[in-house]
Amino acid sequence: MTNEGRNFYQEFEVFSSKTDGGQVQHQFSLLAPNEEIALVMAQENFMRREPAADIWVVKRSHVRKMTQEEKESLQRLDNKEYRTTKGYGYLRKKWREYEQNILDEKEIMSWGEDKQK
Amino acid sequence: MSMTLSYDRLSEEEKHRRFLDRIEKGEKIEADDWMPDDYRQTLIKLISMHGISEIMGALPEKEWVPKAPSLRRKLGIMAKVQDEMGHGQLLLRVAEDLMKPYGKTREEIMQDLFRGDLKFHNVFHMPAPTWGDAGLIGWLVDGAAIITQTNMLKASYGPYARALKRICAEEVFHAQHGEAIILALAEGTDAQRAMIQDAIDRWWESLLMFFGPATSTTTGTSKQDITIKYKIRTKTNEQLRQDFLDKYIPRVLSLGLTIPDETLRYDKTEEKWVYKQPDWSEFKNIVRNNGPKSKDRLNLRINAYENNAWVREALSPDEAVV
């Protein structure tokens, strides 16, 4: 054989979600010759004792990771309250003067629910 | 993409200083991060030995998988030995990523093992002639392994710490699986009780050896200083051995079993166990693949690997698929 079986050991990253529609999380990596074999190895290698509702396998070379230098680009100053509700907390007091409640996250996220009588 | 290559421009000394800083702060080092050579080498040596020991560790128990005495025990020991292979998988993946810069893969790990360059743990060179040994391995050998592995759960190397977290979670099952076998035997017939006592007598010295020599003067080499310096682990070999004795001696004695060391005692003023030293020259001999079962187990592994080479060749893509 050309490579004496060495290329059998291709690297795959394994991801899974625990519940239907749940977030997909990285689990671990395994070696397999192709993605079909990788897929049939994945659950038993990493999720023998936990539920899995979906599994993804990705060739590692298809994952563009950050280098250590690039990770430095992820740093942020802690001065961005204007992006979050934290920067608008004073509205609660303001609205109270008009006898209104603040439309906070809890309130707004509840609007999608069907009203029950 | 243009990036500020600030890290790349640092001198080697500066990188090394920053690396130590990160470890000091409790940050995790990842596979692609800069790391000093001796850190990488130490990890490769430690983790490839740990990984291959799991794979070789499946073999002494393997004998008892088809022989287990009930359906429940057959299922339990299958799952337990499966986990050993699974732990080997996790650890070898971590080691393989560390070896990548040297162009080494799982193939080289296997060849290193077969040539005798990659050692495996002393306990897995020993015979396991009865069902009592199958129970004892789960109880005390895994007990010893839990002591050393939990000591590294906070290892500075992130991938190793993550693998160990998975492994230790499964070790809890292993410990209970071992205890279930042992308690059934301890509460059983005289012949069953004798089976465990024999196993303890057979394994005691190996269990003491499991943690390695107290200092490098005992055997000439010991990696414990460098692993502690780099925060891969926190306790010394002797501290781990004492932890093991603390946890397990009372349990052994509570079952009316004895430990084959008349000199064994707890020194209250020193707060430590005093025990008869195992034969450390024999330890060296064993881990050089001259133990009673070393050759058989290596041959079994070589035989299986080579006998199945056609499968890997058949499915090996001509070009590494990118």
Add this chain to the structure above:
Amino acid sequence: MKSPQEVNADPAYKQALTELLYQLADDDFVLAFRGSEWLGLAPHIEEDVAFSSINQDTMGHAAMYYQLLEDLGEGKADDLAHGRKAFERKNAILLEEVNGPGHYLKEPYYDWAFAVVRHYFYAQAKKVKIDSLKNSSYEPLAQAAVKINMELYYHLLHWKTWFTQLASAKGEAPERMKKAVVKVCQDFAGVLTLGPKADEIAGFHLIEDENQLKQRWVNEMEKVFSPSGLQLPEVEMVRGDGRNGIHTTDLDTALETLSEVYRQDPAASW
């Protein structure tokens, strides 16, 4: 039939039911035993882990069938699994066959092609039977079949993946697979048959008629064989019908190993 009590009141029904249960239990048990001998010896570490899960599932299914027999008063499940003599066993001869030359602890020249083909063919046959058993006239068996069915999807996917990939791979693999297919087919009729009480078993609607089951299995296999240009040979029973208690020395040595500890004291608690 809803319960063991009802069954015990009808000797003819009970005889057919226990016959079928022994076949199902012994098939799964002995194949899971053969699979467990592979532990640590598979071509690939990741596969070792996956294969072991399938063996655990299969042994778990055997335990469920032995439990149904225990409920019918046949004896304790562990004794049924470990204590019965070879001539009392109802498993197909193909499933007791050794994995290859050698011993599981010494020079095992185990044949991965044979493992893949035997397990793949068996998983498909089991799927066909389980689908039929879901409508069994014995309700506890029908309920067991619904549960067992859940795990068969993975077994089939796993073995089919290995089978199709190796059968169409480069090098010596296709030739090895072809040889394994021929070997497995020589005795595979022994897996598909319901044995000497086949008529009673089908007559009591415990499972469908064996010819129907066989045809369904052939149809499923053809879906994989035809497109790949492979030939599915006629299945035979060259070495005899295990359902009749006819077995090879491979079963004797298997029983010796799997009951070695149990036999030291069958009355003891382990």
